[in-house]
Amino acid sequence: MLSKSQIGFIKSLHQKKYRKENAIFIIEGIKSIVEFIHSSYQIHSVYFLSQYQSLLPNLPANIKLFEVNNAELEKISTLQTPQGIIALVHIPKDLVLDPNTLKNSFSIVLDGVQDPGNLGTIIRTADWFGFKQVICSGNTVEVYNPKTVQATMGSLSRVKVYYTDLPPFLEHCDLPIFGAVLDGTSLYTTDWGKEGLIIMGNEGQGITPQVMNLITHPVTIPRVGAAESLNVAVSAAILCADISRNLQK
Amino acid sequence: MLSKSQIGFIKSLHQKKYRKENAIFIIEGIKSIVEFIHSSYQIHSVYFLSQYQSLLPNLPANIKLFEVNNAELEKISTLQTPQGIIALVHIPKDLVLDPNTLKNSFSIVLDGVQDPGNLGTIIRTADWFGFKQVICSGNTVEVYNPKTVQATMGSLSRVKVYYTDLPPFLEHCDLPIFGAVLDGTSLYTTDWGKEGLIIMGNEGQGITPQVMNLITHPVTIPRVGAAESLNVAVSAAILCADISRNLQK
Numbered sequence: 001m002l003s004k005s006q007i008g009f010i011k012s013l014h015q016k017k018y019r020k021e022n023a024i025f026i027i028e029g030i031k032s033i034v035e036f037i038h039s040s041y042q043i044h045s046v047y048f049l050s051q052y053q054s055l056l057p058n059l060p061a062n063i064k065l066f067e068v069n070n071a072e073l074e075k076i077s078t079l080q081t082p083q084g085i086i087a088l089v090h091i092p093k094d095l096v097l098d099p100n101t102l103k104n105s106f107s108i109v110l111d112g113v114q115d116p117g118n119l120g121t122i123i124r125t126a127d128w129f130g131f132k133q134v135i136c137s138g139n140t141v142e143v144y145n146p147k148t149v150q151a152t153m154g155s156l157s158r159v160k161v162y163y164t165d166l167p168p169f170l171e172h173c174d175l176p177i178f179g180a181v182l183d184g185t186s187l188y189t190t191d192w193g194k195e196g197l198i199i200m201g202n203e204g205q206g207i208t209p210q211v212m213n214l215i216t217h218p219v220t221i222p223r224v225g226a227a228e229s230l231n232v233a234v235s236a237a238i239l240c241a242d243i244s245r246n247l248q249k
Numbered sequence: 250m251l252s253k254s255q256i257g258f259i260k261s262l263h264q265k266k267y268r269k270e271n272a273i274f275i276i277e278g279i280k281s282i283v284e285f286i287h288s289s290y291q292i293h294s295v296y297f298l299s300q301y302q303s304l305l306p307n308l309p310a311n312i313k314l315f316e317v318n319n320a321e322l323e324k325i326s327t328l329q330t331p332q333g334i335i336a337l338v339h340i341p342k343d344l345v346l347d348p349n350t351l352k353n354s355f356s357i358v359l360d361g362v363q364d365p366g367n368l369g370t371i372i373r374t375a376d377w378f379g380f381k382q383v384i385c386s387g388n389t390v391e392v393y394n395p396k397t398v399q400a401t402m403g404s405l406s407r408v409k410v411y412y413t414d415l416p417p418f419l420e421h422c423d424l425p426i427f428g429a430v431l432d433g434t435s436l437y438t439t440d441w442g443k444e445g446l447i448i449m450g451n452e453g454q455g456i457t458p459q460v461m462n463l464i465t466h467p468v469t470i471p472r473v474g475a476a477e478s479l480n481v482a483v484s485a486a487i488l489c490a491d492i493s494r495n496l497q498k
């Protein structure tokens with residue numbers, strides 16, 4: 001049984017303002033929760049229907065556990081169809097991005113991606129292809145948005161997400177800077193090499209001019225049909241798959 | 250100025266039941282509307298804020314035009330942020346799928362995809378790569394769902410979408426049947442040839458056993474990292490890009 005103030009607190013975390021104020025975000029579903037428990041994230045508390053208790057691994061004593069009923073779960077869930085278990089997770093302090101750690105690998109860089117589902121899908125794709133980090137411009141959608149977290153399907157527990165001012169970061173990183181653009185070199189003839197950054201732009205506006213100026217390798221996914229553009233998470237995935245293919249040669 | 254009954258009618262089309270009953274669906278945004286006007290679809294009526302009138306091409310006299318104000322637009326729009334112009338479009342009679350028309354090309358086949366955004370994104374991707382049709386199992390999400398239509402970004406005006414019972418269709422089509430599975434041949438060594446069907450399964454359950462039995466070429470996108478799976482629209486896009494690359498060789 002949850003108190004009114006507990007329910008009010010969890011519901012407040014549906015909003016960015018209160019997530020930031022409390023440095024806590026919400027995750028839902030047993031699979032994601034188990035993955036976060038086994039990650040470097042710190043769990044704050046868990047709220048579950050009785051049948052989910054046995055699915056939880058052993059937890060440190062400082063994590064508060066609350067059995068809830070369906071009515072309570074519906075109130076605190078961010079989903080139309082709640083998945084039976086919710087956890088609150090502490091937001092880690094802002095990660096400091098050291099460009100030297102990006103050497104000999106590929107990272108995805110997002111310049112103003114706005115749709116929470118797109119960001120989450122990109123994090124999931126990065127995790128599939130073994131990319132360890134996603135680097136976001138300050139105006140990219142918040143990664144702790146419930147729709148983003150849900151779309152990562154647990155991959156947020158493994159992929160590091162940084163927010164930074166992109167132009168100074170790109171100027172000081174000594175890596176090839178690939179960018180997804182409409183008039184670059186064909187993806188099919190791109191030589192990816194062994195390391196680099198792959199920049200994806202905003203859904204409507206693409207890459208900002210300041211960032212565009214810093215791209216050393218513009219890349220285009222060749223179009224055969226008539227669509228004006230591809231979804232940004234789809235474009236990112238096609239580039240990641242090609243990089244992964246190249247690395248496995 | 251719209252009447253109460255006009256507003257009620259358009260709002261009813263937000264629901265599948267009434268779209269089916271009236272054989273009408275909603276599209277939003279000037280770009281999509283212009284693309285549908287120039288397609289084989291029949292427009293029923295258009296509702297626009299005054300500043301959008303000049304952006305409309307010449308229309309046949311039987312299409313009803315209504316200037317609306319912001320309050321009316323918010324009532325009839327399916328979007329949180331309406332885009333200033335809405336059109337109602339007649340749903341064409343069920344398209345009859347002739348397997349012979351699929352020869353010498355590739356088509357995407359969806360076995361129970363449930364998320365409207367995923368279906369729309371797949372249609373948009375198909376359009377980018379010049380795939381002319383998407384073939385859906387009967388239990389795949391309805392293509393006239395507003396979220397699907399929106400995610401196609403106008404590509405629904407060009408890509409044909411069929412619904413059919415997949416097993417008998419697949420049994421009688423004389424084409425290679427590729428399927429996206431977790432334990433198939435690596436994408437990077439797949440020989441696509443010049444024609445075929447590419448089957449994508451449901452978001453949670455994958456491909457049904459009856460359809461799985463009919464796959465002649467199981468394909469897997471090699472995983473490097475730890476994500477359990479890829480988003481279905483992302484997987485479809487990676488396969489489409491590889492097929493497109495192969496066709497351009």
